[in-house]
Amino acid sequence: MDFHLRVMTAADIPAGMRLKEIAGWNQTRGDWKRFLRASPAGCFVAESEGRVVGTAATIAYEGRFAWIGMVLVDPAARGQGVGTKLLEKTIEYLDGCGIPSMKLDATPQGKPLYEKLGFVSEYEIERWHLRRAPAPNAVPEANPVELEEVLQLDRDIFGADRAVLLRSVAQDAPEFALQTRSEGRLAGYAFGRRGSRADHLGPWVAQDEISARSIFDEFLRRSCQPMVFVDGMRPNPWVIGLVRDHGFEYARPLTRMVRGRNDFPGRPELQCAVLGPEFG
Ligand SMILES: CC(C)(COP(=O)(O)OP(=O)(O)OC[C@H]1O[C@@H](n2cnc3c(N)ncnc32)[C@H](O)[C@@H]1OP(=O)(O)O)[C@@H](O)C(=O)NCCC(=O)NCCS
Incomplete structure (x- = not known):
């Protein structure tokens, strides 16, 4: 599958909502807006044939560390490197901002991907x-x-x-x-x-x-x-x-x-x- 990455904009929020609905997550349009307001150049989508098939968003806290969230890939596009490429893009972006530390709360599905990219476990959280x-x-x-x-x-x-x-x-x-x-x-x-x-x-x-x-x-x-x-x-x-x-x-x-x-x-x-x- 061919895909490319680009910066996410407010026009992509419905596509982001579609992916988070498929994943059964709880966020609203307002949550996407919070990311885009905080990090207008640091939220990304993966696009294939004009359709958004993946997302990843960042938010920096005081330059001390940044959070990575909303890592979502369309089930039909999974296992083809979209998630990895999105993560690599967010890491490159945050490195470019000079932020020394990146954090996230991983689902069991996301954890192996993050481990491959150098993330280590700090502690457990339970939903x-x-x-x-x-x-x-x-x-x-x-x-x-x-x-x-x-x-x-x-x-x-x-x-x-x-x-x-x-x-x-x-x-x-x-x-x-x-x-x-x-x-x-x-x-x-x-x-x-x-x-x-x-x-x-x-x-x-x-x-x-x-x-x-x-x-x-x-x-x-x-x-x-x-x-x-x-x-x-x-x-x-x-x-x-x-x-x-x-x-x-x-x-x-x-x-x-x-x-x-x-x-x-x-x-x-x-x-x-x-x-x-x-x-x-
Ligand atoms: C977690 C998630 C984002 C991963 O996305 P993805 O696009 O499938 O991730 P990737 O394709 O980059 O990597 C997944 C697997 O595909 C493999 N893969 C990577 N590139 C590949 C390619 N070109 N061809 C075939 N397989 C490939 C990877 O090696 C990896 O397998 P492994 O874990 O056994 O090594 C996706 O499963 C998802 O949206 N899950 C639901 C939401 C969720 O839990 N998000 C994480 C929040 S923390």
């Missing part, structure tokens, strides 16, 4: 989901979150500033922007997205189990889709117990991988859940 009867769509009034303080703490926890991204997530779903205090101190926070298939909690961060639970309970009160996703961090001591207690079922593994230096690992033990595998 958990909750299926339930649709809740009445009565979202309680959002309590204002002290966003500046949350974003400052998030920089330490995540390992780099992702304020622009989190602001856009909070703008789209203000009812999921949550925080909790303990003795006056910010002890936990969360954001969430309304995906095409599920409400998706993340990032979900807490300094202790009580704060983790109170954020989680509040999110579930506010969420109303019949499906909820949480990408739980294996290094976190509380998340697996909490999701199990709330009736979530294990869905699939993801592996956080890094290529190059890992000078800014953040605080994975304080993250109950990531924002999402595509963004970190």
